Amino acid sequence: MSKLPEVLTIGQVAERSGVPHTALRFYEERGLIASERTAGNQRRYARSVLRRLAFIRTAQRVGLSLEDVHAALATLPDNRTPTKSDWSRLSTSWQTELDARIDALRRLRDRLTSCIGCGCLSLRSCFLHNFEDEQAVDGPGAPKLKPVIEGGT
Amino acid sequence: MSKLPEVLTIGQVAERSGVPHTALRFYEERGLIASERTAGNQRRYARSVLRRLAFIRTAQRVGLSLEDVHAALATLPDNRTPTKSDWSRLSTSWQTELDARIDALRRLRDRLTSCIGCGCLSLRSCFLHNFEDEQAVDGPGAPKLKPVIEGGT
DNA sequence: GGTTGACCTCCACCTAAGTCGAAGTTGTTT
DNA sequence: AAACAACTTCGACTTAGGTGGAGGTCAACC
Numbered sequence: 402m403s404k405l406p407e408v409l410t411i412g413q414v415a416e417r418s419g420v421p422h423t424a425l426r427f428y429e430e431r432g433l434i435a436s437e438r439t440a441g442n443q444r445r446y447a448r449s450v451l452r453r454l455a456f457i458r459t460a461q462r463v464g465l466s467l468e469d470v471h472a473a474l475a476t477l478p479d480n481r482t483p484t485k486s487d488w489s490r491l492s493t494s495w496q497t498e499l500d501a502r503i504d505a506l507r508r509l510r511d512r513l514t515s516c517i518g519c520g521c522l523s524l525r526s527c528f529l530h531n532f533e534d535e536q537a538v539d540g541p542g543a544p545k546l547k548p549v550i551e552g553g554t
Numbered sequence: 555m556s557k558l559p560e561v562l563t564i565g566q567v568a569e570r571s572g573v574p575h576t577a578l579r580f581y582e583e584r585g586l587i588a589s590e591r592t593a594g595n596q597r598r599y600a601r602s603v604l605r606r607l608a609f610i611r612t613a614q615r616v617g618l619s620l621e622d623v624h625a626a627l628a629t630l631p632d633n634r635t636p637t638k639s640d641w642s643r644l645s646t647s648w649q650t651e652l653d654a655r656i657d658a659l660r661r662l663r664d665r666l667t668s669c670i671g672c673g674c675l676s677l678r679s680c681f682l683h684n685f686e687d688e689q690a691v692d693g694p695g696a697p698k699l700k701p702v703i704e705g706g707t
Numbered sequence: 708g709g710t711t712g713a714c715c716t717c718c719a720c721c722t723a724a725g726t727c728g729a730a731g732t733t734g735t736t737t
Numbered sequence: 738a739a740a741c742a743a744c745t746t747c748g749a750c751t752t753a754g755g756t757g758g759a760g761g762t763c764a765a766c767c
Contacts (some may be wrong), residue, residue, distance in 0.1 A: 409564045455661075456654055458661050460656060460659075461660065462617065462655070462658055463616075463655060463658050463659045464615065464616055464617030465579055492666045495663070495666055496663055496666060498665070499659055499662060499663040500663065502615070502659055503659045503660060503663065505612060505615055505616050506655055506656045506659065507656060508612075509612050509613065509616065509652060510648075510649055510653065510656065513644070513645045513648055513649060513652070519658060524705065540672060546658040
């Protein structure tokens, strides 16, 4: 535990996080991460930026936008210790969204699973034929499929 | 059950599916859905397109790209009944991906959950401070965070 | 103290996933 | 058969999330 560097250059952050330096500047511009500057105007990052980046990339991976992430992180001010209610806000608002997404994914997967298990070569009982479309009855006013993709704040 | 329409116009599909007509044309251009044409060159859709759309939107919602969806659907040729191995291919390749995404989501959510439960107002044990970053030890060759966002085929 | 690589800003460009509008055609209704 | 909504194509534009290069500066080593 000798020389854990106090601060990291952009190159070091890029290497350690796997996030390209171009993206790091982009995230900074978007207010997702922050840096100090040296006398010579170069960025220096606190090591905690790595966790932030991991969080950002994970959130992105599961389909959340940078704006979502930004909104969430913005509720945790960088310069003061978050209060319990800061946490509550972020946590509960995200959990609802995350739960919904987990559920959607699970249903998608299970549909595939049961499909392959059922031997339904005729597509008779497969997802492409039964995919929550039972409202397609005759007459007008058939309910719409729920609007998907909304990037809810 | 009188007059279930055999085919649907683009407007009807848009209304029933909730997918804008502009997007429907776009999906067709990308080969995700198909239509017949009338003598006068207007699109007519089989009702099964609604399931396909629901599938597409669900997949998108959980962060899969249209290219992913296209690749998957392309393995199920539109004009012949899918074989068991058609299904196997789609199903198993997607399940791996879906499982991974479900897992990532769940970990994200659980981190948030335990965080709010732990009373860690100092951020000492919170995700922003502990988010899989324990490889940030001194010395070179610290393993990168896994590359996120790859849109794997 | 000079070279070399890492860094800086700015700007143009890129892909994905669409949207919008113009200008013309079709289909339905009266 | 006239009106009008719904359709057609096509090209320009949009937003998100970046990438890449030009032209210049900083820092670290010899």
